[in-house]
Amino acid sequence: MQQQKINNKVDVNLTHNNLQTYLKDKKEIVNKFLENYFNTKFSPQVLHESMIYSLFAGGKRLRPILCLAGYQICKTDSQNILPQACAIELIHTFSLIHDDLPAIDNDDLRRGKLSNHKKFGQAIAILSGDSLLIEAYEMFLQNDELLAPQVLIKALKELTNAIGTKGLAAGETMDIICEGKETDEKTLEFIHYHKTAKFIQAAVKIGGILADADSKTLNALECYGKNLGLAFQIIDDILDITQTTEQLGKPQGSDVAKKKMTYPALMGLEKSKEKAVAHIKKATTALEFLGEKAFWLNQIANYVLTRIN
């Protein structure tokens, strides 16, 4: 019911068409920037090949799009922050490559293709993951003459804080050490927030920071990003059960097979869906004062939710 209320805000079909175009356009802009960036080959060739193999394996580019959309709340010249927005995708790719490694999640498939280590071997997968993480900083520091240096440093701090021991790496570690163990909701929330939500939160907030948004807007973007990220992870867990291997691009039910704690396992499918809906509601509510400026961010929030339907 809550979900219906959200969707009813706008004509679903019209929005969906428009949003699909919006997402397609932004994805193309991101891909073009990335393709251009990695057009220059370097030695050793296999490192370059391995990095671009995973980077161009067909991601949705959600995080850079969120960064661009966060920026566009305040400013229009979002092409100026393409290096920073796209750097976020490099970090996302790094995290996927390392997560798939045999010692961690041991996934042979990613987005319907062989995972990086199945294609290139573990040594190259470890090193190309490392290299994508480092290259993200290289990319983030590009075009710095277009931004105030203080602003760039503030954005870099936000990014770094979201992916290390206060974010992604801590969440991933907790996820591993909890595998096969009885986990309570508090621990599951720790994992979801650190592993997924904090990085999505940072992506959209970095857009705001780079646009020099005021603190009220930054707080709203933070709340939006956090709740969007939490909903995103719950829905990912739901899809792991309800979709086919073909739809997922990786084996269906792999969370269950790995004895990973998930919301559906903890509270069932229906309650998990309700929780995702509630997070999306919180996300869009946080942006209400921004009115039409938050149009695309609201659309993206509703889109994330439609994946469970």
Add this chain to the structure above:
Amino acid sequence: MQQQKINNKVDVNLTHNNLQTYLKDKKEIVNKFLENYFNTKFSPQVLHESMIYSLFAGGKRLRPILCLAGYQICKTDSQNILPQACAIELIHTFSLIHDDLPAIDNDDLRRGKLSNHKKFGQAIAILSGDSLLIEAYEMFLQNDELLAPQVLIKALKELTNAIGTKGLAAGETMDIICEGKETDEKTLEFIHYHKTAKFIQAAVKIGGILADADSKTLNALECYGKNLGLAFQIIDDILDITQTTEQLGKPQGSDVAKKKMTYPALMGLEKSKEKAVAHIKKATTALEFLGEKAFWLNQIANYVLTRIN
């Protein structure tokens, strides 16, 4: 003969005593900063434990000391750049943890202790390596109010450039793919420069950048750092053959066992020593115009060379 000429510049014994005190003092300052930084525990505990296990496994702290010494060419308040100097050690530790992994160098021992993955398992070793790399950026961005933001960004670019696809990661990848293969001197130089020298070069140059040194001084630091780094790696290869397992803290002859190409394997011990001496000569010559200001950097260069005696 060339080596003797270098050592004859100053009274060897006196210098050695002074340098030992200098290195000991600086090492203590670095260790104190790092201990204080990692005093705050975080969740999950095993990630914290794994990171500090390798970070405090007894390194010489050569790279942060070089950074501080590079800074002291121009300025005296080097305590202001401790976050940046110490961040370099975190990156060094990250690279050692990942290098030791079974898929890469498969080393069970590091500095006489179990390597990280032997102690904590591969998953934690991969993630604590990643975390140290990310935490290095977190640390590097600390105390930024004491530095001009443009200067901090310039230093960050230097650091990042030295450790990714134009540096450390490229060198490490080439090292792996050349294992067991016939390698020419050009390829060996590529490996040594990218894997070792460029990061040492960056460490000392970052000191100069943070001190806002002029371009003549920065070029000199770059030349010094590059040649010091190349000599350092040649000497490392020599020690792998000439020292005992106990002295090395890892199995003696491990390069040979892994069929790694090294200078001693390519041109013999004597010619390798001569090459190291020539690099140290180049390093110290680059600093000549700095006179007494380069005293400690010259001392460190000579110290690196004494390791083969």
